[in-house]
Amino acid sequence: GNSVTQMEGPVTLSEEAFLTINCTYTATGYPSLFWYVQYPGEGLQLLLKATKADDKGSNKGFEATYRKETTSFHLEKGSVQVSDSAVYFCAPLIQGAQKLVFGQGTRLTINP
Amino acid sequence: DAGVIQSPRHEVTEMGQEVTLRCKPISGHNSLFWYRQTMMRGLELLIYFNNNVPIDDSGMPEDRFSAKMPNASFSTLKIQPSEPRDSAVYFCASRLGPNTGELFFGEGSRLTVL
Numbered sequence: 001g002n003s004v005t006q007m008e009g010p011v012t013l014s015e016e017a018f019l020t021i022n023c024t025y026t027a028t029g030y031p032s033l034f035w036y037v038q039y040p041g042e043g044l045q046l047l048l049k050a051t052k053a054d055d056k057g058s059n060k061g062f063e064a065t066y067r068k069e070t071t072s073f074h075l076e077k078g079s080v081q082v083s084d085s086a087v088y089f090c091a092p093l094i095q096g097a098q099k100l101v102f103g104q105g106t107r108l109t110i111n112p
Numbered sequence: 113d114a115g116v117i118q119s120p121r122h123e124v125t126e127m128g129q130e131v132t133l134r135c136k137p138i139s140g141h142n143s144l145f146w147y148r149q150t151m152m153r154g155l156e157l158l159i160y161f162n163n164n165v166p167i168d169d170s171g172m173p174e175d176r177f178s179a180k181m182p183n184a185s186f187s188t189l190k191i192q193p194s195e196p197r198d199s200a201v202y203f204c205a206s207r208l209g210p211n212t213g214e215l216f217f218g219e220g221s222r223l224t225v226l
Contacts, residue, residue, distance in 0.1 A: 034213050043116075043203050043217030044155075089155065093213035098143075099168065100213055104154045 002027045002094045006103035009087075013080055014111050021075040021106045023064075023090035031092035033057075033066055033073040034100065038087045047075075047088070082110045114138070116218035118204050124224045130192040133221045136185055137206030145215065146179055146189050147203040155203075161187065162210050194225045 007022040025031070032051045036044040048057035053068035064075045073090060087107045091100040117136040125131055137144050145160040159169040164181045172179070176195070181187040191198055201222045205215040 032213050036215075041219075043205070043219050044215070045217065046214050049213065091213070095211075098162070098210045099145075099157065099160060100215065102155045102157075 002031075002092065002101050004090050004092055004101055004103040006088075006090050006106050008104075008106070010107040010109060012109045012111065015082055016079045017110075019075070019077040019080045019084075019108070021088055021090075021108070023073045023075065023103060025071050025073065025090070025092045025101075027071075027092050027094060027101075029095055030068065031094055033064070034091045034093065035062070035064055035073070035075050036089040036091060036102070038089065038105070040086070044089060080108075080110050082112050084108060085110045116204055116206050116216050118202075118218035118221050120221055121219065122222045122224075124226065125194055126226050127195055128193045129225075130190065131194045131198075131223060131225075133189040133202050133204075133223070135187045135189070135204030135218060137187070137204070138216055139185065141206035141208050141216070142184075143207045143210055144181060144187050145203075145205040145207075146187070147205065148200045149203060149220070150200045158189070191223075194223075196225045199223055199225050 004025040034049045035047040037047045038044045048059040050057040050066035056065045062077045087105045090103040119134045146158040148156045158171045159179045161181045179189045201220040203220045205217045
C-alpha cells in the first residue's frame with residue numbers, strides 16, 4: 001500500500017545547526033512529493049515540493065531532493081533558526097487516489 | 113485574499129451533544145478535505161470532496177460522523193452524539209483541483225468533549 005515513514009521526533013537543535021529530517025515512502029508509480037510545516041496554533045502550510053525524480057524543492061532555506069532509487073525525500077537546512085521550530089510533515093501525492101498521505105510529523109525545536 | 117475559514121475556532125461541549133464544524137474553502141477551489149489531528153493518531157484524513165461530491169469517506173470513524181458540502185463555498189462536519197474521544201483539532205483544507213498536492217489549510221477547530 002501507500003505509506004510514508006518520517007524520522008521520529010522530537011528533534012532538538014541549537015540555532016545555526018544543520019538539520020536533516022528523513023522521509024521515505026512507498027507508493028505505486030512516481031508520486032509528487034511534498035513537505036508541509038505546521039507552526040504552533042496554525043494549520044499546515046506547504047513548504048516545498050518536487051514533482052519528478054532528481055527534482056530539488058526549496059523554500060526558506062530548506063531543501064529536499066526527490067530520490068527515486070531510494071524512494072526518499074529528506075528535508076535539509078544548513079543553518080536553522082529559532083523561528084523554524086514547528087512540526088514538519090512529509091507527504092506523497094498518491095496518483096489516481098488524488099490524495100496526500102501525510103507522515104506522522106516530526107516536531108522540531110530550535111534553542112537559541 | 114481570504115484563506116480557508118473555519119468556525120468555531122474552539123468548542124467545548126458535553127458528551128452526547130451535537131457538534132457542527134463549518135468550513136468555507138478558498139473561492140475557486142474544487143476540492144475540500146476534512147482532517148482530524150490528535151497527539152496519539154497524528155493527522156487523519158476523514159473525508160474529501162471534489163466538486164461538492166464526496167469521493168472518499170473511508171476515514172470517517174463511525175456513523176456518528178457526517179459531512180456535507182451543499183455548495184462550492186461551504187461544508188460542515190457534524191458529530192452526533194459527541195464523545196470524549198472525539199476531542200481533537202479538526203482541519204479543513206481546500207485545493208484548486210484534484211491533481212495538485214498543494215492544500216491550503218484553515219486554522220482548525222479545537223473540539224473538547226467533556
